[in-house]
Amino acid sequence: MLEIKDLQVRGGGKEILRGINLTVKTGEVHAIMGPNGSGKSTLARAISGHPDYEVTGGSITYDGKDLLAMAPEDRARDGVFMAFQYPVEIPGVNNAYFLKAAVNAVRKHRGQPELDAMEFMAYVREKAKILSLDPGLLNRPVNEGFSGGEKKRNEIFQMAVLEPALAVLDETDSGLDIDALKTVAHGVNQMRSPTRSTIVVTHYQRLLNYIEPDFVHVLQDGRIVRSGKKDLALKLEEKGYGWLEAEPQLM
Amino acid sequence: MTQVAERSTPVSPQVARFAAEFPAATSSSQPHWLGKLREGALASFERLGFPTTKHEQWRFTSVTPIAEKTFALATDGPSAADAALLAPIGGARVVAVCVNGRFTPGASSLSAAPKGVQVMGLEDALASNPSLVEPYLAKLSTSETHAFTALNTAFLRDGIVVLVAPHTVMESPIELVFASTGGSRPTMSHPRLLIVAGEASQAQILERYVGRGVTFTNAVTEVWLGAGAVVDHYKVQEEPAEAFHIGSMYLHGARNGNFSSHNITFGGSLVRNEVVAVLDGEGIDCTLNGLYVARDKQVVDNHTTIDHAMPHCGSHEVYKGILGEQSRAVFNGKIVVRPDAQKTDAKQTNKALLLSDDAQINTKPELEIFANDVKCTHGAAIGQLDTMRFSTCGRVVSGLTKRGPC
Secondary structure (H helix, E strand, O other): OEEEEEEEEEEOOEEEEEEEEEEEOOOOEEEEEOOOOOOHHHHHHHHHOOOOEEEEEEEEEEOOEEHHHOOHHHHHHOOEEEEOOOOOOEEEEEHHHHHHHHHHHHHHHHOOOOOOHHHHHHHHHHHHHHOOOOHHHHHOEEOOOOOHHHHHHHHHHHHHHHOOOEEEEEOOOOOOOHHHHHHHHHHHHHHOOOOOEEEEEOOOOHHHHOOOOOEEEEEEOOEEEEEEOHHHHHHHHHHOOHHHHHOOOOO | OHHHHHOOOOOOHHHHHHHOOHHHHOOOOOOHHHHHHHHHHHHHHHHHOOOOOOOHHHOOOOOHHHHOOOOEEOOOOOOHHHHHHHOOOOOOOEEEEEEOOEEOHHHOEOOOOOOOEEEEEHHHHHHHOHHHHOOOOOOOOOOOOOHHHHHHHHOOOOEEEEEEOOOOEOOOOEEEEEEEEOOOOOEEEOOEEEEEEOOOOEEEEEEEEEEEOOEEEEEEEEEEEOOOOEEEEEEEEOOOOOOEEEEEEEEEEOOOOEEEEEEEEOOOOEEEEEEEEEEOOOOOEEEEEEEEEEOOOOEEEEEEEEEEOOOOOEEEEEEEEEEOOOOEEEEEEEEEEOOOOOOOEEEEEEEEEEOOOOOEEEEEEEEEEOOOOOEEEEEEEEEEHHHHHHHHHHOOOOOOOOOOOO
């Protein structure tokens, strides 16, 4: 599904990623952890094609295609979804219209017929129900006046509606109280399927109590310094990131 | 006493009267650094004096009723008659009670505190484990520029400490009751509350002020919001109509923290609430909500400051009030967006409903924006019920104003 080889990325005039190797197979959930400034968000942004980040080396292959050669919107049409760390407000654009345009762009790309307004509303209401989200979100302008928690929930809602093949969640858990965290995790778990891959970028292990990852990778100074199963996250929570430096790499 | 006498700055008789109570707040168990801190704060208080309406931040609120009165430092503990006064309302299992600024273990129930949560008396903490509080205590409150905060710090002796360990999630709230009990003469107390929420922790805290008699409660609360921590704070002020209340809360937020404050004022003759929130990390979400209901000649003043020091922080502020009879309210909402704080999203709303011709509100937004990619909105609305009276009566809603039914 996704193969990242020796990825090097610069951003803000600095070298951030210094050779990332990561393979995500279809149906897997990978968690990327690491201290602030280690490059977690940069990796997520490089996958989704953020213009502020320059790929200086390496490759990302997605579904056999060269992902780096594709524009961000082409990546999105092809099923790459990113839940933003800092969702942006789009005043004046109603959430439902925004999503309808996005869903139909994807459907058109796949050669499926576009949904009309009635079909679309029925479809999103159903999604909101499955995720236990307030359907009132639909009638509001995108993220405008939303609290931090509502913005993050709205990202998950958009993910559910767009049904991506590869979902990248960039610190979607940050700043959430335990109930909002459970809602977000519930959304991600509902979306888990053998045909979908998920990359969860998080600073804290707590989210992984609710979203059980198949693999956990730890990023430090722009490199993956350790990979393991779920217990690696627990060990990090207990010992902190400093522990990685104290013990030699076992990869 | 000698320290007070030796000071060279001439102080007004009012200031001297308050300062004279200084030694009464000293206890033998206080660590040396606290003594230094208190002396420094006393010097600040004497230098600053009581603010007058010539100070921009006190333009609409005169503290003369406090400055002119003689308040003795309250020393009484709880009396049996106060059981109802001290009873918690929130259904919390963890309750800490302070009477006249002193932690009262007898009225508190702390045994239900979950693992990772410590709730204790400040004086006890200072005596048994000062290193637990020293890094945090009085580090946020600004005695240098704020006379009442300086006064509180000068009298710093006891209060409540709440420490939530990193990654600890408290699913039920903590209730803190601060009672001021006046006797035959007016008394004052200076309770202190310190809340430290560790990284990725979560807590819900209810801070209540109750009392009887003529009292002056000068409270200071400091809140340290760790990275990724979620703190939900409620302050409910229900002191009697003859009470004076100055309460200042100082918040320091770290990366991705989430803080919400709900500030509710019912009682008191002169009440000033200050909230100063410094958003010192990326991705902090800060909500400040306020509600006040005033009548007779009550004065309720809410001053808030939100300092956006880092990028990607959101602040949402809504203060609403209902003012009857000859009551007066002040709302001043300051928002600072520092040069680094790009992508700030700040929203401020203040609404007041006036129930009589004599009720008054002075509302003022104060925005200082030094970054260029931000969103800051503010709005104020004031409505007079008289014009709506007929329509509400027409809908058979009567007795809304003291003038009786239509």
